[in-house]
Amino acid sequence: MLSKRNIRAIMLYELKCGTNVAKTTKRINESFGENLVNFYTVQEWFNKFKKGNENLEDEEHERDENVLENDKLRQTVGSNSRTTVKNFSEDINVSESTIFFISKT
Numbered sequence: 145m146l147s148k149r150n151i152r153a154i155m156l157y158e159l160k161c162g163t164n165v166a167k168t169t170k171r172i173n174e175s176f177g178e179n180l181v182n183f184y185t186v187q188e189w190f191n192k193f194k195k196g197n198e199n200l201e202d203e204e205h206e207r208d209e210n211v212l213e214n215d216k217l218r219q220t221v222g223s224n225s226r227t228t229v230k231n232f233s234e235d236i237n238v239s240e241s242t243i244f245f246i247s248k249t
Contacts, residue, residue, distance in 0.1 A: 149201065153200055155172075156193055159190050172186075
């Protein structure tokens with residue numbers, strides 16, 4: 145079984161050889177197993193490679209960082225129930241509507 149990194153290396157090789165997305169998808173699936181990759185995944189990696197990023201590893205998503213920040217904010221709001229929304233908003237430089245929303249979730 146090929147690792148994701150190995151599959152991405154094959155995609156990069158095919159791109160450098162001038163192979164298009166559809167043909168690369170077909171070649172990988174014919175060689176290593178049906179439905180191993182789909183057209184859109186290959187297209188996404190080709191676009192990344194064309195932009196100069198040839199890193200074959202998964203990259204952390206910004207969304208993960210935002211989720212962590214929201215969790216920290218929820219804990220802070222939850223632990224200080226006597227502080228007003230306006231005070232929180234001013235103290236941590238977040239809109240009152242954001243503080244209000246987080247306090248309700």
